[in-house]
Amino acid sequence: MLMGNRTKTEDFETAALPYVNDLFRTAVRFTANRTEAEDLVQEVYLQAWKSFHRFEMGTNCRAWLFKILMNKNMKRSRKWFATTKETSEMIEDVTYIPPISEHLTDEEVLLGLEKIPDCYREAVMLTDVQQFSYKETANILNVPIGTMMSRLNRGRKILRIELAEVAECYGIKMHKSGSVGSKL
Numbered sequence: 001m002l003m004g005n006r007t008k009t010e011d012f013e014t015a016a017l018p019y020v021n022d023l024f025r026t027a028v029r030f031t032a033n034r035t036e037a038e039d040l041v042q043e044v045y046l047q048a049w050k051s052f053h054r055f056e057m058g059t060n061c062r063a064w065l066f067k068i069l070m071n072k073n074m075k076r077s078r079k080w081f082a083t084t085k086e087t088s089e090m091i092e093d094v095t096y097i098p099p100i101s102e103h104l105t106d107e108e109v110l111l112g113l114e115k116i117p118d119c120y121r122e123a124v125m126l127t128d129v130q131q132f133s134y135k136e137t138a139n140i141l142n143v144p145i146g147t148m149m150s151r152l153n154r155g156r157k158i159l160r161i162e163l164a165e166v167a168e169c170y171g172i173k174m175h176k177s178g179s180v181g182s183k184l
Helices: 008-031 034-054 061-083 088-095 106-114 118-129 134-141 145-162 164-169
Strands: 172-174 180-182
Touching: 008 034, 008 061, 008 106, 008 118, 034 061, 061 134, 106 118, 106 145, 118 134, 118 145, 134 145, 145 164
Parallel strands: none
Antiparallel strands: 172 180
16 A cells, blocks of 8 residues: 555654664663563564554654553563562572672673663663653653653662662762762
8 A cells, every 4th residue: 555655664664663773672671581572572563563554654753662662561571470470499599699790791780770670670771771851751651750750760779779889890989978989
């Protein structure tokens, strides 16, 4: 079916495909598994294709795709929690915190982000990593802007605590006031 001089497929490819890498990186952070992230992004694009007739060209396609990602991820999380029974052994494994090595990698820093509860991590990822505005992030998460700002604040605080030891390895020390200073 032709829409003017362009087809629906061309419009979809032009509007949606430039964001596949952004969606994948965020999906990896949420799932902590590349294979699951690939499946999640594929589900997002399938849903976007099915719903593309409702998308208004010229609006923010990136935000629309991220909203689909959040919805799909929440559904997957609910299914996982419904089918998983936690034992005391599993809980012990979750609470174990390995020591920080002398040779830090980006992955070790990103572990701090994974320790943030999902609702806070979503706000941090969308606002600080994907650089959506507060209003866009609130819209993607389907929450009032005040709720999103509260989640973002709490997420940043938890992340700051999780990364305190990592920062100290780089010579950055946290002051009691919460501000950052150099050991040197």
